[in-house]
Amino acid sequence: xxxxxxxxxxxxxxxxxxxxxxxxxISGHTALYWYRQSLGQGPEFLIYFQGTGAADDSGxxxxxxxxxxxxGSVSTLKIQRTERGDSAVYLCAxxxxxxxxxxxxxxxxxxLTVT
Amino acid sequence: GQQLNQSPQSMFIQEGEDVxxxxxxxxxxxxxxxxxxxxxxxxxxxIALYKAGExxxxxxxxxxxxxxxxxxxxxxxxxIPSDVGIYFCAGQExxxxxxxxxxxxxxxxxx
Numbered sequence: 001x002x003x004x005x006x007x008x009x010x011x012x013x014x015x016x017x018x019x020x021x022x023x024x025x026i027s028g029h030t031a032l033y034w035y036r037q038s039l040g041q042g043p044e045f046l047i048y049f050q051g052t053g054a055a056d057d058s059g060x061x062x063x064x065x066x067x068x069x070x071x072g073s074v075s076t077l078k079i080q081r082t083e084r085g086d087s088a089v090y091l092c093a094x095x096x097x098x099x100x101x102x103x104x105x106x107x108x109x110x111x112l113t114v115t
Numbered sequence: 116g117q118q119l120n121q122s123p124q125s126m127f128i129q130e131g132e133d134v135x136x137x138x139x140x141x142x143x144x145x146x147x148x149x150x151x152x153x154x155x156x157x158x159x160x161x162i163a164l165y166k167a168g169e170x171x172x173x174x175x176x177x178x179x180x181x182x183x184x185x186x187x188x189x190x191x192x193x194x195i196p197s198d199v200g201i202y203f204c205a206g207q208e209x210x211x212x213x214x215x216x217x218x219x220x221x222x223x224x225x226x
Contacts, residue, residue, distance in 0.1 A: 102165075106157035
């Protein structure tokens with residue numbers, strides 16, 4: 001079946017601009033996660049959705065970062081006033097979302113470059 | 116942010132050799148997962164472990180959830196060139212849905 005998809009695959013933007021990154025989870029998965037991966041590092045957690053609500057946003061670095069999942073499926077990660085330090089690969093993952101289901105399946109990521 | 120201690124950082128082996136890598140944490144985890152990531156791709160789930168002491172295999176891969184719940188290891192037997200990539204361990208703490216990742220072990224297999 002179809003896996004997690006993310007668009008765009010690459011995004012180059014100028015410092016100060018606004019960007020939106022999209023994630024389409026595996027069909028039927030109620031849990032959705034955003035992670036950020038810098039070069040040479042493992043993914044770092046940003047935010048977790050169960051259904052439409054953000055159940056844990058403790059990983060968002062500051063208030064320039066925001067994410068939504070209005071219908072409980074597709075999610076959009078929004079970054080305002082981008083900074084060069086925001087450059088990274090943004091990964092989305094989804095899981096079934098039931099108790100004890102911690103197997104998260106990742107998309108290919110969006111590589112964000114802020115110039 | 117918090118990360119797991121994963122070792123070794125990199126490994127260079129000959130095709131056919133066995134490989135072992137491990138992950139340790141100062142925190143107790145309820146779940147351990149192992150992922151493989153190829154360049155330009157997202158991590159791919161290899162094995163998930165849910166119980167302390169659990170030993171699980173997936174083909175040539177075997178992983179164990181440490182008895183203390185603070186460590187896990189991954190073994191790859193009879194390595195082949197397509198095993199090349201970066202292997203990440205990830206842990207999930209009780210009361211949290213997020214995964215905490217190690218920094219990865221980069222595996223190179225010489226044919």
